[in-house]
Amino acid sequence: MRIEVTNLRRYFGRTKAVNGISFSFDSGQIFGFIGPNGAGKTTTMRIMATLDEPTYGNIYINGISVTDDPEKARRLVGYMPDNLPTHRDISVHEYLDFFARAYGIHDPQRTEVIESIEEFTNLLGIRDKTLKALSKGMKQRVSLARALVHDPPLLVLDEPAAGLDPRARVELRELLKVLAQRGKAILISSHILTELAEIIDGAVIIEHGQMVTAGTIQEILQGTKGAEAATITKVLIRPIDDIEPLYRALLEMPHVEEAHLAGDHIEADIAGDEETACELLAELVRREFRILEFKQHRAHLEEIFMNVTKGHVQ
Amino acid sequence: MIRPTHILERLDNRANPVTVKELRQAFRGGWFGVILIVCLGTMICLLAATHFRSISTDEQAIGRNLFTRIAMLLQVAVVFGVPLYAGVRMSIEKMTGQVAIYYMTGLFSARIVNGKIKSALLLVILIVSSVAPFGFACTLMRGVGLPTVAASMVFTVCFGLIGCIGTVCLATQVASTLSAIVCLVFGGLCMAFLLSIATATQSVLIDMGPIDLLRHGAIAALFLMMPIVFTLAVLYSGALLRLRGVSPDPYDHANASRGLPYESHAGTHR
Structure with missing residues (x-):
């Protein structure tokens, strides 16, 4: 599966939040999305997750356009936003059950799917805890589990490691490596570049809404002053x-x-x-x-x- | 042969996910429990006090007086408490951007709004049915008949439903603290108006009985219901339109507060 971002533009009035970004990556690859605050990372990710529409350009997920066929495209995307789940009076299991129901996964398959995801994301021990009782790291894990419920081939993760302690960061990194080995394409944005460097196969660096460089780490090394x-x-x-x-x-x-x-x-x-x-x-x-x-x-x-x-x- | 477990499983699979989630949250959270306990506790106290009073008095309308109080309390809980709870829950999810995540699952605006309304209606029915035995107990005393009590319960559910539709739909318009305050004030006035209509209807119902109320008040009710239905239709359409648009990006809010021109363009329509 190939994800292609072609000449993506998103304007908010005079502000060019995203201005002509193009890059591509494949299944099994972890791609870093790097840029300073306000560079347009979240906007691009939201367009990829079909939560926003570009002013111009397109994103193709396995050939499916996110603008022309958003219903089909969003089935292929697991999106983890930077804000954590705010549902207070709901347990981890019920939260995942809600999303599994929403994705149309019926019982008895639903129970199996949720249990396997809870096991994979190491949430089995806290499945009956309410979300308000969880630490930030745990909530991030719940958020990742939610993004995995419908087994999407593409994961779009917006700052998944923000605010996590070192142990939680290492655990998240390992999870992402396993997911990539299972053939998922992962686009991840993070400010913790040292963490990112250890897991990514390639990166896109954007600034001011424009792409500065993109490619595998080797390609970037060869093509920049660095x-x-x-x-x-x-x-x-x-x-x-x-x-x-x-x-x-x-x-x-x-x-x-x-x-x-x-x-x-x-x-x-x-x-x-x-x-x-x-x-x-x-x-x-x-x-x-x-x-x-x-x-x-x-x-x-x-x-x-x-x-x-x-x-x-x- | 179809087994009952299969039927239950099929029903469970067909249930609106939002309704299931809302009911789970309502039962887990303290708010709904408090409403229910306060309601039941007050009913028990009222019933006990009336029972002791009935021993020492020959008052003919003792059952009617008790039922008037029960109906009043029930209306406050159902026409005010539950809609307020449903509206607050909707506005929180809207403001925190959780509704946007629902879109990714294929849940669309109508299903989200309907799910919220259904769950609120079920809470209304639950409260009414838990209080109903106390209402029917009043018929064993003097001054109120079974049809009046039954009609009163039905009216209460209907007014509760109107309140829930109104507050849930209004809450979808919340996008910032200011709009939340505006919605709260407007919603509060509407609910106060609705509560006054409900109380007046109950009062007339208890005085006249359901048959006479229908005979004499049908046209007046029709005239009263027309603007209410129209308002609800407008609010519902507004909610569907509002939720069709993707909710604002949290980053946009941050940028907007720094004076960047994100706010006016936040959210596109799909």
């Missing part, structure tokens, strides 16, 4: 007295464009790929330098984000 950071290699040596000879040796090496001493280690800018880095390490070992650590510093999602965005908010 790629420069990917070649930095950190080298640690013991004994520390040998750092000067190592520094001089590195400067003489053909692929080393730049190197500088940074306290107890050297940071070298290597022109080339991983193979080049391997050869460089092998050469250093051949020259009998006692390398303690040789680490390629990959650009973080945060660095890429900071490089490609300007921090403007509409």
